Amino acid sequence: MRHQRLFVPVLALFLVTAPAVTASAQGEAVLGAPGFGARALQALVDGIQFGAIIAITAVGLSLIFGTIHLINFAHGELVTIGATFAFFLNVSPAGPGWHLIPAAIAAVAFGALLGGAIDRGLWRPLRARGTGMINLFIATIGLSLLLRHVVLVLYGARPGSYAQYDIQSAIDLGPVGITPRDLTVTLLSVLVLLGIAALLQRTRIGTAIRAVSVNRDLAEASGIDVQRVVLVVWMLGGALAALGGVFFGLVEIVTWDMGFKLLLLMFAGIILGGLGSAYGAMAGSLVIGIVAQMSTLWFPVDLQYAWALLALIVVLLIRPQGILGRRERVG
Structure with missing residues (x-):
């Protein structure tokens, strides 16, 4: 778990310094918007797309x-x-x-x-x-x-x-x-x-x-x-x-610092999935993307990544090695 202990403080440092990212939400509520079930399906589709992009980079x-x-x-x-x-x-x-x-x-x-x-x-x-x-x-x-x-x-x-x-x-x-x-x-x-x-x-x-x-x-x-x-x-x-x-x-949109903004979510997906595991990075990134988009059903869009990172913390409390990570002996 020594790499896990090194990686998590790095993520905490990044949380303090990284600017917020704003992703598109196609299911934004407007007058005459569809019901909750339709909006949930829309958010799920958006989350899969966003999570897959994070997974490719992660x-x-x-x-x-x-x-x-x-x-x-x-x-x-x-x-x-x-x-x-x-x-x-x-x-x-x-x-x-x-x-x-x-x-x-x-x-x-x-x-x-x-x-x-x-x-x-x-x-x-x-x-x-x-x-x-x-x-x-x-x-x-x-x-x-x-x-x-x-x-x-x-x-x-x-x-x-x-x-x-x-x-x-x-x-x-x-x-x-x-x-x-x-x-x-x-x-x-x-x-x-x-x-x-x-x-x-x-x-x-x-x-x-x-x-x-x-x-x-x-x-x-x-x-x-x-x-x-x-x-x-x-x-x-x-x-x-x-x-x-x-x-x-x-x-x-293409910006000069877009990768730096996305880096936080890459780190989160890797830690959630299990350090050093390519399949874990894929799974963790998909979870991060879906949670981020689904959270917009109840909370402001500006908080979507905060809820994704909260899901990361909850999973690590239950399974410290991540979704697909391996346990390591300490000492």
Whole structure:
């Protein structure tokens, strides 16, 4: 449980410093609004969509923690870079004006390359020098501030939106209304999460990732190239963060600090699901997204993340290792 005890104070620190996030609520009450049951179904659909986006971004962060036990505070900036890189290719007058789909694919590739470059250029040399985990954690905060302000200089403080799929009419699916854009994002998010699960369970590199997460020394003694596995995890984490940033910017808005705002919910999903578990990050993130949206049925929208974090605290009181986490001996 030593990693759990390290991670929770970090989340508490973040709670004090992080700004609030405002997510869209399609089932907002208006005159002539549907009954409670219909609004509850709408909130559930919105929560699944939001939770799936959080899960995509949180899986990479969880895998990084599982393989090298690094709390990467700069992971949120990879989300922002993915969203703003796609925005540059899609909208910016200085960009090529690509359609959003190839722009998103290019952003995912750029996120993978950036994640690999950060590992090879920064974290691997620091690990080779025997740098302590606390020092590495402080370095991630510095990297986060650096990348965030580089994005601010290059992108600017003005919020933006992608050129395609901006304004759409909702499709009525019984009591639930959802735009084709949001439906596509939700389905693609679920497919990506299923693809990650298949990668981890049915491929050699996935087996190697799970082995390194369970016992790094034993995996290395078994002939697994641990450095290669760590590089793959960083590239996978960067690609998923960029994809999640594009999805989040598509259903919300693109801003220079959007990843930093989403980072709190990534941490919450990872802790709720179980530290170091990719499947736990998926499950925990879905719970966070659903609770956040469902809470708007009774409480103001501004408090939705407070109730999601309250659910995190309640679950940890009952099951300290998280939903899918493993118990560890202490002492």
